[in-house]
Amino acid sequence: MQELLEYRSKDIPYSRVLSSMCTIPHPIAIEAHNHFIETNLGDPGIFRGTKELECKLISMLGELLNNEKAAGYICSGGTEANIQGIRAARNIKAIKNSNIVIPKSAHFSFEKIGDILCVEIRRAKLDEEYKVDITAVEGLIDENTVAIVGIAGTTELGQIDPIDELSKLAIEKNIMLHVDAAFGGLVIPFMDNQYPFDFKLDGVSSITIDPHKMGMATIPSGGILFRDKSYLRALEVETPYLTVKAQYTLTGTRPGTGVASAYAVLKTLGFEGMKKIVKTCLKNTKVIVEEMEALGFEAVIEPIMNVVCFKCEEAERIKEELYKMRWVISTIREPKAIRFVIMPHVNEEVIKNFISDFRKIV
C-alpha cells in the first residue's frame, strides 16, 4: 500500500488542474460509490436493485432533458455514449458506406468513432462565433448520411451549436440528430440563459450526458439517452448465459458505482443545489476573465459556460512552463489560445494561486 501511495503522490492534485472536464467527486458521491463497489450491472438479474436504481437515474436525467420516455444507460463515458448514439443511427439506417456530419468543433473522439464504426466523418465549418454553420452541414448531407451531430458545450470553447436549427434539418432530411452534451448536459439546464438543446426539440434522437463531468459523480459515469427505447433494439445482441436475454450496452461487465454516485449527487443537491454550483462556476469564470483581461489577454468568445479560451501566440510555451510549476492548463490551435475549464474544484483560492504564478511567466 505504501508503494501505491507513492505512485499516487506523483499525480497532480485537482487544485492545480485548470484543464480537465472531470473534478473531485462530491463527498456524497464517494459515500454512495463505496456501498456499490461490488456491483456489476452487466448481470442485472443479480444486481436487480442496482438496475432499478439505474432506471430511476435514467428517468431523472430524461426529465431534466425534457423527455420522460427517454431510454438509455450509464456507461464508461462520453466516447462510449457517442459511439452508441452513432451506432444506433448507422444500424437503423443500414446504408452501405454511411457517413455522419459533425461540427469541426466536435471532440477528437469522433475520429475514433469513425474508425471503430466504419462511418465516414464529415466536418462542417463553424461560423464566426464557433457554432456549426447550418448551411455547411446541409451541404455535406447526402443520401448516405445517417446522422448529424450537434455539440451542447464544445470541449474547446464551451460553445453551444444551434441545436434547434439542426433539429429542423434532421426532421427535414429524415436522419437522426445526436447531441453531444457530455459536458453541457449538466450545465445548461441550470443556467439563467436558456439554450434549446434537448429532447424538447423533436429532431433530437439521442443525447450524451456525463455525470462524471459536471455531475460530480465518480468515474466511470457517462450517460447515453435515446428518445425512446426503440433505439436500444438497434444495439442489442443475445446473451445466452446471463439473467437477461439481450444486451444493448457496449461493455458487458460494468460497475454500478457510477449509477449510485450520480444518483446520490443529483438527489441530494436537487435542481436548486446544482444551480448553485453551476452559478459559482460561472462566477469564477468571470473572475478569471477579469484577471486575464487585466493582464492584456482577450477571450476568444465571451464564455457561454464555465470553459474559456484566451488568444495567445505563445500558448504552447506557457502551458509547458506552467506544467513545470505543476499547473495544468490546456491549449487550442485555432485560434492559438490557452484554455481553462472552471470546474467546481477551481475555486477562488485556486484562481488566486494560479494567477499569481501565471503572472510570473507572462
Added chain:
Amino acid sequence: MQELLEYRSKDIPYSRVLSSMCTIPHPIAIEAHNHFIETNLGDPGIFRGTKELECKLISMLGELLNNEKAAGYICSGGTEANIQGIRAARNIKAIKNSNIVIPKSAHFSFEKIGDILCVEIRRAKLDEEYKVDITAVEGLIDENTVAIVGIAGTTELGQIDPIDELSKLAIEKNIMLHVDAAFGGLVIPFMDNQYPFDFKLDGVSSITIDPHKMGMATIPSGGILFRDKSYLRALEVETPYLTVKAQYTLTGTRPGTGVASAYAVLKTLGFEGMKKIVKTCLKNTKVIVEEMEALGFEAVIEPIMNVVCFKCEEAERIKEELYKMRWVISTIREPKAIRFVIMPHVNEEVIKNFISDFRKIV
C-alpha cells in the same frame, strides 16, 4: 443514502451467486481502489503516478504471459479488450469486407464486436471436447481474414482451445491471433497442469486478461495486451487538448481504480498467493462435481478450470426455481446443461447451502 441502501439490499449477494465470472473484490483491492477514486487515466499528464503504476501492472501481466515487451492498457473489461484486439488486426490488414474466424464457443460479445467493427464473424465448429476444430478454422480462412481467435477458458465450459495449433496456423497464414483469456488469463498460469496459451507462442499477437474476474480487482479492470507497442499505433487518434498527443484507448476518461486494485492484489498475493486461491477454487469445483454426481448428474466435460456444466434437460426450469429461492446459476444450450462458476466467493459453506437447496428441487 437510506434510499440507496434499500436499492442495494435488493441485489442478490455473491454468497448466492454461482453463475458469475466476477467475485467479491479482495479487501486489499478495495483499500487500493479508495486511494485512487479521483484518478482519470484519460489524462495521464495529470495522473502521471497512476499512469506509471499502469505501466508497471502491464509489465507484470506481460511477464505472467511470458512477454516482457507486451504493451497495452487496463480497460473497461473483456468486451473492450476484444474489440481493441480485433480492431488492431482489422486496421493493420486494412482489407475491405474483412472477416475473423472464432470458435463457436466464443463469448456472445463477439457478435457485438462484429456489428461494431463491421467485421464478418465466422464461427468454427468444435471438436468432441468442445475445443475449436483446427481444420474447421483453416477452412473458414480466406484472403479477407484478418485474424483468428482462440479462447483460453471458454465462458460456458472453461475449456482451452489448442492455442499452439492456432498459433502455427496464424503464422502460416500471416494473420493475427487474438486470445481471449479474459477469465483464464489469471487461472491457467497458476494451475498445476500447463496449457500453452500466451505470448510464448510466436503466433499470438494479443491477449485479453481481466483482473476484475479471477484477479479479484474492482470493476472495471479489464486488460488488453499486445505482443509489442507497434500494435497500439493501429488504434491511435490525435488528442489536441490533453497532456499527451495521442490516445490508443477506446474510452477517453477512465478510472485508475482498476489499475490500483489489480496491482495491489497481484503484488500482495504474489504468484504463490494466486496459486493458492486458484487451487482452492479447483478443489471446490471437485467438491461440486462429487455432489452433483452423487445426485446423478454428469459433467459435460471433466472440468479443466473452475467452470463446470452438468447435462440436464430441465436446466431452464431448475434455474428459474433456484432464482425464486434467491440462488443464481446459469445454463447452456448445447448440450442443455446447468453451469457453475466456482469463484473465490463460492466456498465450502456456499456449496453446502446450495446443494442442500438444490436437492429440494431435483
